[in-house]
Amino acid sequence: MTTLKFILDDLQQAKVLVIHPRDEDGAALVDHLKRLGCDVKAVWPMPASIPSDVDAVFVQVGESSAEALAPLVENVAAAIIAIVTYESPTSLKAIADLNAHGVITKPLRQLGVLTQFALARYRYSYEMRLANKVRKLEDTLKGRRTIEKAVRILTELNGLEEEVAYRQIRDQATAKRIAIVSVAESIIAANDAMRAFGMKISKPGKS
Structure with missing residues (x-):
């Protein structure tokens, strides 16, 4: 129970950046994260940089954005959750290049977002401990x-x-x-x- 509470508290206190087109899926994701208690900011199109104080980044990975994304998140101290429309060699390569800590697929559903969010935060934290x-x-x-x-x-x-x-x-x-x-x-x-x-x-x- 203590571990579960720690996980939920960690997610609720997180500052989240959502990089996604301003469409129904993007709005649904932002609303869901806000219901979890997260401090959420949504941006589109792709920003020139990512704020240094974010704890997690949900970002749509498209074939046209993959090359621009890698340098954008290279030095970001945050968990990266990739959003993919469909599986393809290009999208899989983008996920690997981003070193994504979690992946969710479209169309977005509430079921699975919390799991991938928690997994991504855990993986990021684990990587930081190893790096230290x-x-x-x-x-x-x-x-x-x-x-x-x-x-x-x-x-x-x-x-x-x-x-x-x-x-x-x-x-x-x-x-x-x-x-x-x-x-x-x-x-x-x-x-x-x-x-x-x-x-x-x-x-x-x-x-």
Whole structure:
């Protein structure tokens, strides 16, 4: 019950943009979404851009509009629900190019709109969670490479063992209450500055 309530609350609070001709189907879709409690705005013809604050976009996919749609929704942070008149290779390709999170067919019926809307919102949310995990993993790997580079600099500069060099970086980060990667970045920046002035790092015992 809690999950169902969360889904319904999410849909009711959504800001929705409907890109559809101003005909009977378009009006019926807008009215249905408003009855669900959504904040709905309908536009036609195809807008030059999509507002950044929308949570979902219902958009009619036609053979003539497919090419224009892809760049329009490419960077939109919203669930995309494609509306198709009939199945064809062109419309299927358009759905794929849009990376649509849901699909509804015409003539539009109330039955199925809520399901596809909920599915699209779930799929979009799931994609965002995956993207966040990927970004965190990339940041972690980038930070690890930065620390490894700083450790190599310290081993060359002071002839330290890698474990000792890493411990120095960690201890300095702890003392300053900053991230280890921040200390590593400062070491790398200092090393780059020295090299920019033609100063070479020499190992102990060498001039």
